[in-house]
Amino acid sequence: MPRSLITFKIILLAMMLVVTAIACLGQSTTGTVSMSATVSKFVEINSGGAVTLTGNSGGGVTTDGVANSPLAVSINLGELGPSNPNNFVTASVPLKLRSNAPYVLSMSATVTSSGSTSSRIGPADVGFGLGTISRAGTGVNSPATDTNATSGDPTLPANGSVNATTGRYEFTGVRSNLSSFASATTALNGPIIMNAVPRSNANGLTVPAFFAVKPQFFENGTTTISVTFTVTAP
Amino acid sequence: MRKRHFTYLFLTLLIFFALAQPALAQALDISSGGQPTITGAVSGSVTGSASVTNDLLVTINFGEVSPLNTNSIVKVVVPIGLRSNQPYQVAVTMSGLTNVNAEAVQASDVGFGIQNMRVLGGAGKICTQSTHVIHSPFNNDPSSSATVGSNGRVSYPSTLASLSGSTVILNGPQLSKNNSANRQQSDGYVFDAIFTLTPQFFATGVSSATLIFSISPGPNVPC
Numbered sequence: 007m008p009r010s011l012i013t014f015k016i017i018l019l020a021m022m023l024v025v026t027a028i029a030c031l032g033q034s035t036t037g038t039v040s041m042s043a044t045v046s047k048f049v050e051i052n053s054g055g056a057v058t059l060t061g062n063s064g065g066g067v068t069t070d071g072v073a074n075s076p077l078a079v080s081i082n083l084g085e086l087g088p089s090n091p092n093n094f095v096t097a098s099v100p101l102k103l104r105s106n107a108p109y110v111l112s113m114s115a116t117v118t119s120s121g122s123t124s125s126r127i128g129p130a131d132v133g134f135g136l137g138t139i140s141r142a143g144t145g146v147n148s149p150a151t152d153t154n155a156t157s158g159d160p161t162l163p164a165n166g167s168v169n170a171t172t173g174r175y176e177f178t179g180v181r182s183n184l185s186s187f188a189s190a191t192t193a194l195n196g197p198i199i200m201n202a203v204p205r206s207n208a209n210g211l212t213v214p215a216f217f218a219v220k221p222q223f224f225e226n227g228t229t230t231i232s233v234t235f236t237v238t239a240p
Numbered sequence: 241m242r243k244r245h246f247t248y249l250f251l252t253l254l255i256f257f258a259l260a261q262p263a264l265a266q267a268l269d270i271s272s273g274g275q276p277t278i279t280g281a282v283s284g285s286v287t288g289s290a291s292v293t294n295d296l297l298v299t300i301n302f303g304e305v306s307p308l309n310t311n312s313i314v315k316v317v318v319p320i321g322l323r324s325n326q327p328y329q330v331a332v333t334m335s336g337l338t339n340v341n342a343e344a345v346q347a348s349d350v351g352f353g354i355q356n357m358r359v360l361g362g363a364g365k366i367c368t369q370s371t372h373v374i375h376s377p378f379n380n381d382p383s384s385s386a387t388v389g390s391n392g393r394v395s396y397p398s399t400l401a402s403l404s405g406s407t408v409i410l411n412g413p414q415l416s417k418n419n420s421a422n423r424q425q426s427d428g429y430v431f432d433a434i435f436t437l438t439p440q441f442f443a444t445g446v447s448s449a450t451l452i453f454s455i456s457p458g459p460n461v462p463c
Contacts, residue, residue: 037296145392
């Protein structure tokens with residue numbers, strides 16, 4: 007038999023044996039499961055509960071807030087002329103915020119009046135402020151320091167007075183009326199609100215948003231106030 | 241002359257491996273047990289072979305697990321195939337998931353259970369004197385046993401935090417009837433490894449972990 011043929015047969019046999027040996031070792035005693043998950047920033051604002059309207063003459067809460075539902079409240083402040091003898095007409099709108107990241111609550115407002123003179127109700131005539139901030143309940147990151155950029159309850163004596171020159175009542179505190187919110191402006195900010203709990207946990211940060219109007223000799227007519235709250239995680 | 245000796249030695253070794261094959265084949269083997277599945281995920285996925293003759297190599301992406309995912313739970317089922325001609329045990333080791341922030345995803349947030357041990361076709365060995373034992377606390381479906389703890393966080397009877405070093409999760413008697421040279425479609429057992437993660441207000445970030453499943457000779461239980 008030619009030597010080259012013998013060599014060829016040996017190589018062929020070796021290849022077959024190698025293939026068989028590989029097949030033998032082809033099984034495995036280990037396997038791998040790799041896993042990953044992503045947590046993105048999340049913030050939300052909802053109603054913190056029912057609206058409280060005080061000092062009103064006529065009017066009422068047209069669409070009330072429902073806790074943990076999207077915030078969509080409609081309020082008729084009623085009569086704001088001198089026929090309303092109350093000191094202020096005040097609406098308190100509870101807000102509920104939740105986040106897994108530091109948050110910023112901003113607000114923008116428009117005030118549209120049918121009047122045509124400077125005595126019509128304008129943005130500066132609508133007091134605004136955020137009240138006491140509460141972080142309470144299981145799963146809420148507490149204690150934590152939130153920064154209220156408003157002056158709080160606009161009806162507090164420290165936040166307004168009658169202008170000695172014009173005689174018109176003015177909300178004078180820092181960011182205490184809607185003229186400060188012609189565009190989106192920060193009202194509140196703070197650190198993470200929620201610990202690692204599921205969304206079904208209904209707790210969160212609650213804060214009342216106060217809106218107030220001092221009944222005065224405004225130009226007669228109707229006024230519409232529209233306010234939009236936005237929470238972000240910058 | 242030396243060349244010829246080397247050739248003989250080489251061929252002898254190959255013949256040894258080839259002859260040893262029946263003895264080594266299926267002594268202990270772990271593989272894919274079928275197509276893994278995922279439910280409840282947002283932007284998530286799971287990849288792995290549907291063939292029980294392929295290696296176990298699965299990649300799970302739970303996707304978004306912040307409250308942006310409004311599903312109640314993300315569940316992944318990974319079928320794992322086992323073959324052996326002797327008593328066996330399956331162990332798991334984990335690496336990763338070392339978030340310092342306690343509010344980020346932790347090993348204890350990933351539910352991990354074993355269910356549904358079943359014969360893989362007609363050549364799976366059915367032993368009557370011993371059973372396949374899922375070790376405590378892993379004998380559960382974490383998707384149906386999740387609870388909310390006193391701190392408001394979701395917990396499970398067993399999680400990835402239940403793994404410490406190489407942790408035995410399963411053992412039992414011989415799994416396969418035959419001594420086939422290769423993995424067959426029907427010569428062992430399959431069990432489901434179930435992983436769950438409940439979307440929560442976790443601290444932001446990306447978390448990852450790797451699990452190594454291994455099969456080795458187990459306690460000498462009769463078949």
